Amino acid sequence: MNAPTMNAQTTATSAVDAPAPYRRAAVIGAGVIGISWAGLFLAHGMDVVVSDPRPGVQEQVLAGLDEIAPALAELGLPAENLSARLRFEADPATAVADADVVQENGPERLPVKQQIWQVVEQAAPAHALLATSTSGIPATAIAEAMRQPERLVVGHPFNPPHLVPLVEIVPGERTSEQTLRRAHAFYTALGKKPQILRKEVPGFVANRLQSALFRECVHLVAEGVVTEAELDEIVTDSIGLRWAAAGPFRTFHLGGGPGGLPHFIQHLGRAMEASWPGLGAPSFDEPTVALLTEQAEQAFGDAPVHELAARRDRAQIALMRALDKTSGARARA
Amino acid sequence: MNAPTMNAQTTATSAVDAPAPYRRAAVIGAGVIGISWAGLFLAHGMDVVVSDPRPGVQEQVLAGLDEIAPALAELGLPAENLSARLRFEADPATAVADADVVQENGPERLPVKQQIWQVVEQAAPAHALLATSTSGIPATAIAEAMRQPERLVVGHPFNPPHLVPLVEIVPGERTSEQTLRRAHAFYTALGKKPQILRKEVPGFVANRLQSALFRECVHLVAEGVVTEAELDEIVTDSIGLRWAAAGPFRTFHLGGGPGGLPHFIQHLGRAMEASWPGLGAPSFDEPTVALLTEQAEQAFGDAPVHELAARRDRAQIALMRALDKTSGARARA
CATH class of the missing domain: 3.40.50.720 (NAD(P)-binding Rossmann-like Domain)
Known part of the structure; x- marks a missing residue:
């Protein structure tokens, strides 16, 4: 660094x-x-x-x-x-x-x-x-x-x-x-x-990834598999933690055992590819928006947004400190 | 807790x-x-x-x-x-x-x-x-x-x-x-x-979300927008950090300002919905696997997988400590 x-x-x-x-x-x-x-x-x-x-x-x-x-x-x-x-x-x-x-x-x-x-x-x-x-x-x-x-x-x-x-x-x-x-x-x-970025592409990279994941989030909540609050906990307790420490490619490289990413693709990647057509294609139609709104009230209605945001930001700064990603950490380096 | x-x-x-x-x-x-x-x-x-x-x-x-x-x-x-x-x-x-x-x-x-x-x-x-x-x-x-x-x-x-x-x-x-x-x-x-989970669904929740995001990861690398290593850094420096601290719904609730998630959906969600058909539909065909394999060697070839995994696990434990998610933290509570 x-x-x-x-x-x-x-x-x-x-x-x-x-x-x-x-x-x-x-x-x-x-x-x-x-x-x-x-x-x-x-x-x-x-x-x-x-x-x-x-x-x-x-x-x-x-x-x-x-x-x-x-x-x-x-x-x-x-x-x-x-x-x-x-x-x-x-x-x-x-x-x-x-x-x-x-x-x-x-x-x-x-x-x-x-x-x-x-x-x-x-x-x-x-x-x-x-x-x-x-x-x-x-x-x-x-x-x-x-x-x-x-x-x-x-x-x-x-x-x-x-x-x-x-x-x-x-x-x-x-x-x-x-x-x-x-x-x-x-x-x-x-x-x-x-x-x-090496190419101009609509939505750039981070927002495209965020959008791809959120699409499936909306699908799973609309289908009644989980609530918004449950899905958020699933993410913070698994892939969120993982991707804060290592990106998706590194994660699957490590998931491939000694053979790394190529082994992962040959074995688990094929099954993943086969599952892609089964991912959700939701839309923000009226019932979906009503459901998302109702669940947001239940999940996040306990405090005003600026207060929830301040809590989240404090948690994120704690994470950045743990990963040595703050300006202060760099200054000390 | x-x-x-x-x-x-x-x-x-x-x-x-x-x-x-x-x-x-x-x-x-x-x-x-x-x-x-x-x-x-x-x-x-x-x-x-x-x-x-x-x-x-x-x-x-x-x-x-x-x-x-x-x-x-x-x-x-x-x-x-x-x-x-x-x-x-x-x-x-x-x-x-x-x-x-x-x-x-x-x-x-x-x-x-x-x-x-x-x-x-x-x-x-x-x-x-x-x-x-x-x-x-x-x-x-x-x-x-x-x-x-x-x-x-x-x-x-x-x-x-x-x-x-x-x-x-x-x-x-x-x-x-x-x-x-x-x-x-x-x-x-x-x-x-x-x-x-409230319903039995193929892939359950976390792996479906991971799969949805990884599909777009493969697309962006296959299209030459970023390399695997670059994409991983983008994730750990943005959405990974975010989702370790707050799940996708909470993140967009906070992104909606005082109006929260409903406001987000009405304003930015519509644009996101319009972008969904433009997300990638890659496959693990021969050229793609060759590219992913070559880039994995460049990005992760510096150490054996078990060593990289140990590093990642140490980073993750540091994150869990920061978020008070370790058994030890609970025992102290």
């Missing part, structure tokens, strides 16, 4: 230098994802300009930063006075004028993103790294109206960006190698675990 | 009383699963008879117990002299003659299992709990030739049983409520997290 140089001498409480050469970030769009990115950038010592035309955005961002500060602190990052290096600028061209990196989190609509990037490209410095957080729109499409489409890359975080290590770096057809390398270095310096 | 009474006063090093009223276990079939069950039963203070007609089975079982003893100790269980309360009996009828519980791990072939259970049912005491570890054959089919099919239940562990918390308890059509309750109490007393 390569500890980013910037963290090598820091402790959990000392200030962290900004990831050179990225000292100034512009965060375009300040919903949940944008606020989380802003918090992470600030905790890593960057100056941040937030640009979002919605009324009340300043209050929302400040409240959001207060909410994520404890998690940043638990990750071993300095999380006090985050807003000291934060400013707001409604006009995106002005916001990016001296940015080293632009992270865009606008609405998931192609025309909106195209328009944002036309403006940003022309207003940002020539050296700025240009990344979109889109979870599904290909960089190729967003960059169609750009003069230098080689500069745009998808930097898709797994929500929330300040907490989950993964960032999927997805090139568009014209994204340059240099842009990919710079994006990888930037997110790595922030303590993230970026992965560069 | 209900700490089993038997553990309430124990520490990691003291002896553990057998889970009353289950003092004597018969383990039929001593492959990897059988050895793991035997080790767990012994570590919980039970007397164990292993029955397996294969030559050399004694040496294999003793070597296997030595291999899993460190993990049992790390889980907070007494793991010294496990074989002191172990004996071998090739004839299954003799092996089960005074058993309180029979856990069968024979070959995954229906006629073999039917034959085993015909013999076991008649030779075991009337009070004995009768469970099969089958990962895919319905109890209904296995029990067809039994006189009292209400006594048989599937107790399907996730491999290895001594380490992964989940046990899927799957009733056959004629399994009695009493048998289900007893199986649940037995596995709970062993520190496992049993789940009673």
Whole structure:
């Protein structure tokens, strides 16, 4: 594991230098994802300009930063006075004028993103790294109206960006190698675990896997095999634990005994392949949505979502500590 | 969380009383699963008879117990002299003659299992709990030739049983409520997290979910979007971590904001549903198997499987400690 140089001498409480050469970030769009990115950038010592035309955005961002500060602190990052290096600028061209990196989190609509990037490209410095957080729109499409489409890359975080290590770096057809390398270095310096995808594919990787599994989850609950709460426990007590420690290929490599994955495929993989056509094909029709809604109330109705999320995040930070995946752990390394 | 009474006063090093009223276990079939069950039963203070007609089975079982003893100790269980309360009996009828519980791990072939259970049912005491570890054959089919099919239940562990918390308890059509309750109490007393499925369904739940996700994994690697090693890192750095802390339904409930799962379904679920037909439908054809084999060599060829498995198991025990899921943690509670 390569500890980013910037963290090598820091402790959990000392200030962290900004990831050179990225000292100034512009965060375009300040919903949940944008606020989380802003918090992470600030905790890593960057100056941040937030640009979002919605009324009340300043209050929302400040409240959001207060909410994520404890998690940043638990990750071993300095999380006090985050807003000291934060400013707001409604006009995106002005916001990016001296940015080293632009992270865009606008609405998931192609025309909106195209328009944002036309403006940003022309207003940002020539050296700025240009990344979109889109979870599904290909960089190729967003960059169609750009003069230098080689500069745009998808930097898709797994929500929330300040907490989950993964960032999927997805090139568009014209994204340059240099842009990919710079994006990888930037997110790595922030303590993230970026992965560069080799091809642009709808939904990228993590969300496709999540979607494939959830489809079967919906099927099994709709069929009455288990309830939502029971299925969740089954996952956290088996495959969830497994996949936190080792991914699906490694898991089946180990399941193959001394012969590893090839042995697994020849013996158990064939049976698995034969079972694929029998997997469920549910839909969110009215009875299914009614059932899922009723069971969600039973399973999760005991506390407001933000409280359940805070509990989950604390559990996840404990797991990351156990796996040495926190920024603090890296700083100590 | 209900700490089993038997553990309430124990520490990691003291002896553990057998889970009353289950003092004597018969383990039929001593492959990897059988050895793991035997080790767990012994570590919980039970007397164990292993029955397996294969030559050399004694040496294999003793070597296997030595291999899993460190993990049992790390889980907070007494793991010294496990074989002191172990004996071998090739004839299954003799092996089960005074058993309180029979856990069968024979070959995954229906006629073999039917034959085993015909013999076991008649030779075991009337009070004995009768469970099969089958990962895919319905109890209904296995029990067809039994006189009292209400006594048989599937107790399907996730491999290895001594380490992964989940046990899927799957009733056959004629399994009695009493048998289900007893199986649940037995596995709970062993520190496992049993789940009673409401319906018999091929592959049960955890393996169906695993299969659904792995299908998409194979597709993405076969399409060249990522390598096996990259995909594994994506999973451990995102959905794996998430699902160790919260299952898929809870995760999307939290992803729905204040409106929870219903809001998630209405907004993001519809897009997910639309994406389901676009998920991959790979097969283990020759080029795919060749690619998977080559990448497995690159990704996992640095150490023998048993060494990689030991590393993974250590990581998983660290995760279970972080989540307070070890027997030791329960004993301390």
